Amino acid sequence: MLSPKQTLDTYYLEARRDLLEVAALLDRYDEAVKNSDGSAAKDRRLVVLREAMEILASPDHANSDRTKQLLEHFSSIS
Amino acid sequence: MQIIQPHYHAIARTAQDYERMAMSGVVAVCEPAFWAGFDRRHPETFIDYFAQISEFEPTRAAEFGIRHFCWVAVNPKEAENVELTNDVLSQMPEFLDKPNCLGVGETGLHKSTPNEIAGLEAHVDLAMKHDQLVLIHTPHLSDKAHGTKTVLEVLAGMDVNPDKIWIDHVEEQTIDWVLDAGYWAGMTLYPVTKCSPRRAVDILEKYSTERLLVNSSADWGPSDPFTLQECVVDFRKRGHSLQEAVEIFHNNPCRFLGQNPKWDIKPIQISEA
Structure with a gap:
């Protein structure tokens, strides 16, 4: 490691x-x-990207699981 | 589509690159003198290097139907050795007369030290005295903005013709300064550092393309000559015409480099049957 x-x-x-x-x-x-x-219509994907960046910017990731959180977040797009 | 690689360090690349470039439309490469990955200690090493890129490398490219041109200079990373720089500079006019040599480059700055600045001034001065084109390297990463500003300050204090000067490796933070001062600006497409193919297309869409050049990355480090083709494809994917692509990736290099009469490749116009 x-x-x-x-x-x-x-x-x-x-x-x-x-x-x-x-x-x-x-x-x-x-x-x-x-x-x-x-x-230009508001596109949900843009909102999802911005929310993803907020998840990344959060200091609270004690479990080192940002990737998992982002994948779950992105799965909210149907 | 016919493509020109305006900034290509061929001696660091394999024949397979030439073959694949030929298969993907590259008709000419231009090889600026480069840092070898270590600081050379002897003027003779540069002289042999200049002979390699002005005499031998064109024969290697010709095997694949690709024209090879070169530039000569002491790389900014080696300009700290003032004696070496001056010795090499004194021998450069011999190479400026070579049939494939387009001018002085890549000179420029790395850490923007006083010795680097003196080396840049000496290179530009030599180029102007010999009516040569100049290719100027700007620093990487955190040194880029300061180094680019310093290059422009140095040039502003000299008697130069901006039409004949290409300032390379611009990015979003530096391109305005270079174009506003009237110079040609080059974007260099690396897999990780400098500009990416998509960001280059953003820049092409935002600025007048009249004085813009696009280079791939092709050296001994992590680099990829086919980032140029990636850029062409992304440019076309965004709806730009074949002629618009030709103007940027073939004709602009012809217009800048064609100021040297040794460059005999002409701009092309696509006509529909």
Whole structure:
């Protein structure tokens, strides 16, 4: 098992990349809304993504189960 | 579709990359001088390296029908060795005369130290004296914003023609500064660091593409020459026409690099029968 430092040394840049991809997706969505005729319907998936980020940002993950929580959260989309 | 790889470190890649690039439409690669992964100690090492990318590498690319061009410079990471930098600079004009050499690059900054800045100024000065194009590397990750600003400050204090200068590795935080100053801006698509293919398409959609270049990543580290094709595919998936893709991924490199008469590949227009 990796040490805490080794874990970040190994995966920090990939996590940075993945967060930038999420940021870019949200920017892309906002631009698309701006360029649409104003009738863009509220999409549940956007809400689910934002809620997922709130789950990640929460400091309370004593069981190291963020992934499980997110999968359960994403399963709320039918 | 015909594609140009404007920034490709071929000596770090296999022949299989050339073969696959040829199969996916790449017609030319341009190889800037690069850091070898360790700091070279001898000017002669650079001279042999310049010979490799100006004489041997074109023959390897030609086996797959791909044109190979190069640039020469001391990499910013090695500019701390001032004596070495000056010695190599004094021998660079010989290579600027090579038939596939497009200019001076990649020079630039890494940690933006005084010696790096002096090296950048010396490279740009040499390029301007020899009427050459310049390719400028900007730093990675947390050094990027400061390094890019410093590059622009250095150039602002010199007598340069912005049309002939390509500032590379821009991202969302730096692209405005580069384009507003009138330079060409390059995006470099890496699997993990720098820009991603999708973010590059976002940038292409947001900005005027007139002075934008898109590079894959192709070196000895974690990199992937086919991030460029990924970018092309994402660009097309978003509904942009084949001609619009050709303008960015083939014709823009032709327009910038074609300022050097050695670059004889012309912009192309897709016509429907």
